[in-house]
Amino acid sequence: MMEDVSNFLTEIIDEDIAAGLAEQIHTRFPPEPNGYLHIGSAKAIYINWSIAKKYGGKFNLRYDDTNPVKEDTEYVDSIWEDIKWLTGEEPNGGVYYGSDYFEKCYECAVALIQAGKAYVCDLTQEEMRAYRGTLTEPGKDSPCRSRPVEENLRLFQEMREGKYPDGSMTLRAKIDMASPNMNLRDPAIYRIVRAHHHRQGDKWCIYPLYDFAHPIQDALEGITHSLCSIEFENHRPLYEWVVENCPLPHRPKQREFARLNVTNTVMSKRYLRELVETGRVEGWDDPRMPTLCALRRRGYTPAAILEFVRRAGIAKANSLVDIRLLEHCIREELNETALRRMAVTEPLKMVITNYPAHLEETFEVPNNPRDEAAGVRQVPFTRELYIEKSDFAVVPPPKFQRLKPDGEVRLMGSYIVKCNEVVTDANGEVAEVRCTADLDTGNGMPKDGRKVKGTIHWVSAAHAVDADLYLYDNLFTLENTNDVPEGTNYLDYLNPDSLKHLTGCKLEPSVADVPEGTRMQFVRMGYYIKDREPGRYNRIVTLKDGFAKTLQK
Structure with missing residues (x-):
């Protein structure tokens, strides 16, 4: 039951509700459509969807389609099908696309420039890394950091108009190059990329980066709690900076949880691709x-x-x-x-020598012994059957309770049979076993009271369906x-x-x-x-x- 969901995230939400910081809880799942969802995605879906359910709130699906280079409608469609399959319903808060907010992201970027909190930077990626500093050393200001507001506005408009080559400029947030949090050292919030977008076509040649676009999208959708995986914990101060410094109607809260790592598999979309x-x-x-x-x-x-x-x-x-x-x-x-069904994976022919060749009968077998409502089915029985090769041994190991020469087993749901003869092929391999059936045991135990421990499954050779x-x-x-x-x-x-x-x-x-x-x-x-x-x-x-x-x- 979703109302029984309880964890450290729900404790945070309970505190926010008690403090009057949240009314209707609103969560979202923001996959990037650059691959198929995996079992790790199921955890993020479960957390956001179940928490919205618990509080009678809303749950959004929002495609994070801000990187046109790797995105495709194939992935968009697959994500939609997976969400509906896993949760059994469509997101009650709606389905959105990050690209639908590109104009609003641009307006927020302009507002930051006008407030002196963002600037256009000419540094290359290599130069930006060199200027960024290290975990123990502060970064250095870009030579572009002191550009006048009017020049930044002009350059950013010209970036949008496509006047500069890909990668030649970025728009950076002006925060603190000495911050101990590397994510606050004037991070890039826009870059130039000429690539066809699956929804926007060729309308844009500049695209917002995730750390900038995501809090804006959350705020515009009225998300109360942006629940994401733990690698975004160090990004939270930047998330909060964007929310505080952009003209937005709402202030969502980001909180993080551990990713789902599973043994003997990989979760990286890059590796899966x-x-x-x-x-x-x-x-x-x-x-x-x-x-x-x-x-x-x-x-x-x-x-x-x-x-x-x-x-x-x-x-x-x-x-x-x-x-x-x-x-x-x-x-x-x-x-x-x-x-329940019977299937023989490595067939070995069994011939019931005392069963008439022309005779065919059926045995009534439960569809599921644990569920009477599942009913029964009729399984045909004939003279020639298939059994599992592993259910017969010429020289049986200790405690072998299946079929062996002169040994008896029960054929599941039907007769007890005894192996009388073994037929081998030219290589000396067992090709066929010939048995006699105790025809009085079709509905119960032997009349003489003897005990037969082994039970094996079988399929009628005349009726068998071939399969891989x-x-x-x-x-x-x-x-x-x-x-x-x-x-x-x-x-x-x-x-x-x-x-x-x-x-x-x-x-x-x-x-x-x-x-x-x-x-x-x-x-x-x-x-x-x-x-x-x-x-x-x-x-x-x-x-x-x-x-x-x-x-x-």
Whole structure:
């Protein structure tokens, strides 16, 4: 329940409400449309969206499209779909674009110049870095810092008119070159960039920088609490300076939280884009990727992702969250909700020699033993079946409770069978097992009271549906990809076994009837989702959940 959301951010908001500093709470999620949203984005969405819900407030989606070089409508569209999928609704505060405020940002910049608080600077990027100083040494004033107001106004207007080359000038805020906070040492707030903008076209050749544009956008939208990740904490004084010194109708408050870092993956859009563009993954929605569209394709649900974020916690201190917690969350949900189906991933032919070749019957099997309302299905049974190759052993290991020569097992939901003969191929590999069925055990235990411990799944050979199964593992072998050892590259830790593609798998026929996107437990094998590609099923997560014991401890 959103009203139960409680963390240090809600404590801040409670104090602001009690002090009369905020009435209707208004938050926003400001993604840059230069890539697809990922699991880390889900945390920012969850925080801003759930807090707005908790206080009966408003939640905005605002595209931070102030950098035309890397932005694209493809990313705009994907962000919109991901937001709606994750939250189950459209943002109740509205959808906005940072580029819609370009004219107002320009007016604020002019106002700063007129107040003697901004100036046009000719220094190159290299010169600006040299003048900026260090953490222990103050910066030096730019030679342009003392330009008269009238000259700055003229130059800034000419910058807008396109009279100067890209990168030749910037507009800088005049704050304090001796400030211990490097972000306050006369930061650039406008730069010249000639690039086609996905919404504004070629109207602008100067663009505001994020630290300048963002507080203006927040103020114009009536945002009360600008909640962002911890790397912006040192930028907060600049955020507040912009709000205090620009002619704005509202004074939002910025507060920061720790980013979500997950083991065995990367969150950097630059790295994710490189994985896509170099063909190391299928695309942004490759189920091994941490993007929301990839998690959706893999079969993760919004509820599981939001529960993962909630359990990972909202704090100010950075931490590394085990990806097995995410797997545990989806496994908990699917254990209760997923349909049960039988699937044989590595088929081995079984022939029931005492079962008539012309006979076919069906067994009634629950769709989900944990949910009676899910009903039952009819599974066909015939003389020839497929079982898992791993469910038979000529020379079984100790405590092996599956099929072996002269051994018995129960075929799930049907008969007890005994292995009487093993047929091998030219290479000596087991090609077929021949069994007899105790035909009196279809609905219960053997009449003689003997106990059969093993139960295996099966599929009728005559009715089996051919399928490809895609089994996924961590994309990276390195647990903490934020701490790549010196002399190596993050790509050096790509997991060569992150994808296993199984062909020639055999599924029970009812699987063919379920729609795309259906999540199922292939009994004893794992949880899968029916992919958009015909005949393809992606493994969401394995059945085994050793992490649950870790959580209990």
